[in-house]
Amino acid sequence: MRISEIRVRGFRNLSETALHPTPGVNVIYGENAQGKTNLIEAVWMCSGMKSFRGAKEPEMPAFGSKQAQICLRYDDGSRMNDIELKIENRRSAVLNGIPLSSPAGLIGKFRAVVFYPSFLSIVQAGPQGRRRFIDAAICQLYPAFAKLLAEYGRLLRQRGALLKDIRMESSLLDMLDVLDLRLAECAEQLTARRLQYLEALTPFADEIYGGISSGREKISFRYIRKGADGDRPYGELLRENRRTDILNRSTGVGPHRDDVEICINGVSARVYGSQGQQRSCALALKLGEASVIRDLTGSSPVTLLDDVMSELDAGRQNYILNHIGDRQVFITCCDPDAVGRLTGGMRVSVRGGVLTEE
Ligand SMILES: Nc1ncnc2c1ncn2[C@@H]1O[C@H](COP(=O)(O)OP(=O)(O)OP(=O)(O)O)[C@@H](O)[C@H]1O
Ligand SMILES: [Mg+2]
Structure with a gap:
């Protein structure tokens, strides 16, 4: 999946814009509360799923307006597609000019995976x-x-x-x-x-976790009945x-009672992992999930990473910014030092809802 154009109108605080992301890594940067997560959410809504923030439809149109609109043009590996999503009290979607009976009809048409801060609980919380x-x-x-x-x-x-x-x-x-x-x-x-x-x-998560930790640590899973x-x-x-x-x-x-233990170097990441290790585990799970989808469907889902950089050291940030560009990635970031580590890809600055390609 490769997005070539994102257009938003009246979505949360975002100004009306057309964005042309690169096929590799796109870093969305800006200070707090400028609209970075809003952009990630806008793209995610085109997957046909509900908001990862747990937000309801009426919260999405910009304050004072009734309707939000998100248009996505993307290549799914075999053809170009256009999604037009309208959000009012409910969502309605048009795919390649044909109205869908439900926005869930987009599921499997535009595939994305998203990492968001509370996803960390996958490592820290209960089964x-x-x-x-x-x-x-x-x-x-x-x-x-x-x-x-x-x-x-x-x-x-x-x-x-x-x-x-x-x-x-x-x-x-x-x-x-x-x-x-x-x-x-x-x-x-x-x-x-x-x-x-x-x-x-396992092999995908292992490869990614190995990359994030510069080969120093190994992730593994144990299914507990x-x-x-x-x-x-x-x-x-x-x-x-x-x-x-x-x-x-x-x-x-x-x-319904089973668990999957996530281990780093053979010991439980939940019990013994540091903050950075736990975050790296969650990230390896998400990126691994995307790799499994690519393996089975032949096309990489668009990877959306909201706020993954904090708590990661320079080496780990470098891996995420510069070594996972075999798929289209959108990463939000508010740390200028981290943004400076990007060697290829594209930067998009967000200020007061205004997106600027750099
Ligand atoms: N429906 C809406 N209409 C207008 N503005 C909104 C709407 N919903 C949220 N906002 C505003 O959008 C702003 C930016 O939110 P967003 O979560 O995208 O910030 P962010 O850039 O990701 O910040 P952070 O770095 O803190 O995560 C918030 O200040 C919020 O008040
Ligand atoms: Mg945010």
């Missing part, structure tokens, strides 16, 4: 964020996985309800048997897909845990 990351990444590639995930969630809720009632009515045990059969099947399939994804991600040592079938685990599950009225084993 939920890591499960969500891996599941979302797989959903992007295999729509059937989303269906499986939804079925698993539904079965878990049904099981939860059964576990509550079963104490009163033991005849429900037969129903639990039937439900557990399908639940175990789904659990096996979900876990297999996750393991397969991690296997695909909660309550299970080894590869015992879920059917067995569910049976074994049934009594505890009835007591707790919830299902204690399964992919």
Whole structure:
């Protein structure tokens, strides 16, 4: 994916402009609150996903105006495409002149990955964020996985309800048997897909993390099945845990409880990693996610990096600015020293919402 033109009108604080980014690295720089993240968000909205800031549509048009418009011209590897996105109380999208019934129709047409500051919690916080990351990444590639995930969630809720009632009515045990059969099947399939994804991600993340740390550190992942040592079938685990599950009225084993441990040089990055190492891990995951997409679809997603530079030393910044330009990248930055490290690519300054190519 290569964007050749971005036009925005009435989007947050951005002035009406047309920007012509380079195919490699584009550094968006400026002081705080000038509109850097707004530009990243404008591009991201064209992926058909919701805002990574958790923002709602009515917040996006510039204060005092009703509508925001974002136009993107990009090459997807086989042809040029034009997206026209209008944002009012809701979004509406036109792709190559044809109105889409929903903005979600853009998903998979214009592909992007985004790193934003709170994505760091993938390393620092509990397992939920890591499960969500891996599941979302797989959903992007295999729509059937989303269906499986939804079925698993539904079965878990049904099981939860059964576990509550079963104490009163033991005849429900037969129903639990039937439900557990399908639940175990789904659990096996979900876990297999996750393991397969991690296997695909590992060499890419490893290469990127090696580059960021100048070969001094190694990243690795370990899938942790909660309550299970080894590869015992879920059917067995569910049976074994049934009594505890009835007591707790919830299902204690399964992919909804699993975790992915992120390690640097063999030890947990969450427990032992420094700020810079944790940030580097999160970045390697995002860039690795993009590489997996390139590997499977033949085209690199546009990579949006909001605020990745802070807390990184000169060597790590240099790698990000000058060694990942095999894909189109947009990086925001407010540190002039870091901007000075860019040897190729393009700089765009942002001041009071005015974008200037340099
Ligand atoms: N709908 C809107 N209309 C007008 N201005 C808005 C709107 N939404 C946000 N803004 C303004 O846009 C400004 C720039 O926001 P943005 O998040 O892009 O800053 P930034 O350059 O990324 O800053 P930082 O370096 O602090 O992250 C903010 O001051 C905010 O008040
Ligand atoms: Mg910002």
